[in-house]
Amino acid sequence: MELHFQIEAILFYKAEPVTEAKLAEMLGVSGEEVTAALARLEEHLAGSGLALMRTNSAAMLATAQPASALIERLLKEELSREIGKAGIETLAIVLYRGPVARSQIDHIRGVNSAFIVRSLLVRGLIERVEGGVNARVPRYRPTFDLLSHLGVARPEDLPDFTAIRDELVTFEAGTPSEQAASPEVFSADEELEIDDEYGDEGEVGMDDTSSENKDENTHE
Numbered sequence: 001m002e003l004h005f006q007i008e009a010i011l012f013y014k015a016e017p018v019t020e021a022k023l024a025e026m027l028g029v030s031g032e033e034v035t036a037a038l039a040r041l042e043e044h045l046a047g048s049g050l051a052l053m054r055t056n057s058a059a060m061l062a063t064a065q066p067a068s069a070l071i072e073r074l075l076k077e078e079l080s081r082e083i084g085k086a087g088i089e090t091l092a093i094v095l096y097r098g099p100v101a102r103s104q105i106d107h108i109r110g111v112n113s114a115f116i117v118r119s120l121l122v123r124g125l126i127e128r129v130e131g132g133v134n135a136r137v138p139r140y141r142p143t144f145d146l147l148s149h150l151g152v153a154r155p156e157d158l159p160d161f162t163a164i165r166d167e168l169v170t171f172e173a174g175t176p177s178e179q180a181a182s183p184e185v186f187s188a189d190e191e192l193e194i195d196d197e198y199g200d201e202g203e204v205g206m207d208d209t210s211s212e213n214k215d216e217n218t219h220e
Helices: 003-014 020-027 031-045 065-079 084-097 102-109 114-122 144-150 161-174
Strands: 050-054 058-063 126-129 139-142
Touching: 003 020, 003 031, 003 058, 020 031, 020 058, 031 050, 058 065, 084 102, 084 114, 084 126, 084 139, 084 144, 084 161, 102 114, 102 161, 114 126
Parallel strands: none
Antiparallel strands: 050 058, 126 139
16 A cells, blocks of 8 residues: 555544654654655545645644535534433543543543544533643543533532542553554654644533544444
8 A cells, every 4th residue: 555545544543633753653664755645645635525734743634625514514413412422431531530631531441532532622521731741642621511511610529539530540550452552542742632623612511412423433
């Protein structure tokens, strides 16, 4: 398979920005080869429903601008449905373990959670928080709107907060996973933010939230 197609597959799987340095490491090629392959991929995608978004050091796949109206309509339909099991699981992890990185969410759930995290961001149920041990890796916490809906002033007021949080910490420390063993999936130094366009928009109420649970299909 040609290099630009391999990069396309990686970007589709990751569903978030990936640095050119990380792409080079994953594929065992030079940075110059990655840069050239990204240019070819950009040409290949021209006129399709996808577009290659690039900064000085990272790239990700996104829907092409001409498809924006279609995607907006589909998003509104998605927001009209319930969040589903994947959304409930992820919210529970963020509530009891937050602020938490997406790699930790993936580890606990055992599947790639990129789509459900983005979905919850759109709905205003979780938010990104900067800082922590690795400032480059965003972490997620519940929003005030979510806490208000649950009738608590802070996560610590949730039922059995300390016991459940301790169980999650113990699980993370003592339970390896296929993903956790794979540095290209869970390298903390390389995990970047989900596209900023999803960070501060969307509905807030639990009754209006939903998810297609696309992340469940990533590994299962």
